[in-house]
Amino acid sequence: MSTALPHGNIAPLTDDEEVDSLTIGRRIRQLRTERSMTLEELATAVDRAPSQLSMIENGRREAKLTLLRAIARALGTTLDALLESEPLGERATLEIGLERAMRGQTFQALGIPPFRVGKTVPTEALKAMLALQGEIERLRDERAATPEEARRANVALRKLMRTQNNYFPDLEEQARRILGAVDHPGGPLTQRTASDIAAHLGFTLHYVPDLPQTTRSVADIKNGRLYLSSRLTSKGDPRTAVLQALSSRMLGHSEPTSYAEFLR
Numbered sequence: 001m002s003t004a005l006p007h008g009n010i011a012p013l014t015d016d017e018e019v020d021s022l023t024i025g026r027r028i029r030q031l032r033t034e035r036s037m038t039l040e041e042l043a044t045a046v047d048r049a050p051s052q053l054s055m056i057e058n059g060r061r062e063a064k065l066t067l068l069r070a071i072a073r074a075l076g077t078t079l080d081a082l083l084e085s086e087p088l089g090e091r092a093t094l095e096i097g098l099e100r101a102m103r104g105q106t107f108q109a110l111g112i113p114p115f116r117v118g119k120t121v122p123t124e125a126l127k128a129m130l131a132l133q134g135e136i137e138r139l140r141d142e143r144a145a146t147p148e149e150a151r152r153a154n155v156a157l158r159k160l161m162r163t164q165n166n167y168f169p170d171l172e173e174q175a176r177r178i179l180g181a182v183d184h185p186g187g188p189l190t191q192r193t194a195s196d197i198a199a200h201l202g203f204t205l206h207y208v209p210d211l212p213q214t215t216r217s218v219a220d221i222k223n224g225r226l227y228l229s230s231r232l233t234s235k236g237d238p239r240t241a242v243l244q245a246l247s248s249r250m251l252g253h254s255e256p257t258s259y260a261e262f263l264r
Contacts, residue, residue: 021056021059021061021063022096022099022100023059023096024056024059024063024068024082024083025056026057026092026095026096027082027092028053028056028057028071028075028082029057029092030089030092031077031082032057032075035075035076037074037075039053039054039057042071042075045070045074046067046070046071046074047070053071058099058116059096059099065079068082068083090123091123091126094123094126094127094130095117095126097126097130098117098129098130099117101129101130102114102115104133106133106137107133110136149259149260152260153258154263156260157260157263157264171251174250174251178197178200178250179193181200182196182197182200189239190239191238191239194238194239194242194243195242197243197246197250198226198242198246201246201249201250202224203219203224203225203226203246203249204224205226205228205242206225206226206227206228207227207228207229207230207232207238208227208228208229208230209229209230209231211227211228215229216228216232216241216245217229217244217245219245226242226246228241228242229241
C-alpha cells in the first residue's frame with residue numbers, strides 16, 4: 001500500500017535509500033570529474049542549480065528519475081551505469097564508507113560531528129579514519145558480551161537445535177566430504193582415521209604431558225602441529241579431542257564477530 005504525499009513534501013529516506021543516494025552521488029561526481037566537467041557546467045546542462053547537484057553528489061538529496069536521466073545524457077553514459085550497485089574506484093568507495101560511518105552510532109557516541117569529505121582530504125587519511133572506526137566498533141562488540149547477551153544467545157541456539165532436532169545438514173555434508181577425502185571405509189571412526197583427517201588438514205598430532213590441567217589441546221596453526229594432553233589416552237577419547245580441535249578448520253570458520261556467532 002502506498003500513501004500519497006502533499007504537494008511539495010518529500011518522503012523520508014530509509015537507510016537503504018540513503019546508501020543508494022551516496023553511491024549514485026559519488027558515481028555522478030567521479031564520472032563528471034573523469035570528463036573534466038565542472039559542477040556548474042553539469043548544472044547548466046541539466047538546467048539545475050549547482051547547489052542542488054552538489055547535494056545530490058554528496059548523497060544529501062535523492063534525485064528524481066527524470067533528473068538522473070538528464071544527468072546520464074549530459075555525462076555521455078546510461079541511466080543503468082548511474083544506478084549500478086557498486087561504486088567506482090577505491091576513492092569513491094572510501095568516501096562512501098566514511099560518509100556512512102559519520103552517520104553511524106560510533107561517530108555519534110564519540111561526539112564527532114559530520115564533515116564534508118572533499119577532494120583535498122588525502123586518501124590515506126580516509127583509510128586511517130575508517131580503520132580507527134572499525135577497530136572502535138570491534139572493541140565495542142568485544143566488550144558487549146554481557147551475561148544477558150550470553151543468556152539470549154544460548155537460548156536462541158538451544159531453540160534452533162530443538163527446532164532442527166539437532167540435525168544440521170551443512171555439518172553432515174562437511175563430515176561426508178572429509179571422510180571421503182581420507183577414504184574412510186565406513187563404520188566407527190578409528191584413531192587412525194582421526195590422524196588421517198588431521199594430516200589431510202595439514203596437522204601432525206603430538207601427545208604431551210605438560211599441557212595445563214584444563215587444556216585438552218593446543219593448535220599451532222603456523223607450523224601445523226596439534227598438541228594434545230597425554231592424559232586423554234588413559235582417561236578419555238583422543239578421537240573426540242582431535243575432531244573438536246580441528247572442527248573450525250574443517251568448517252572454514254573465521255574470527256567470530258559476535259558472542260552468538262562464537263557460541264554457535
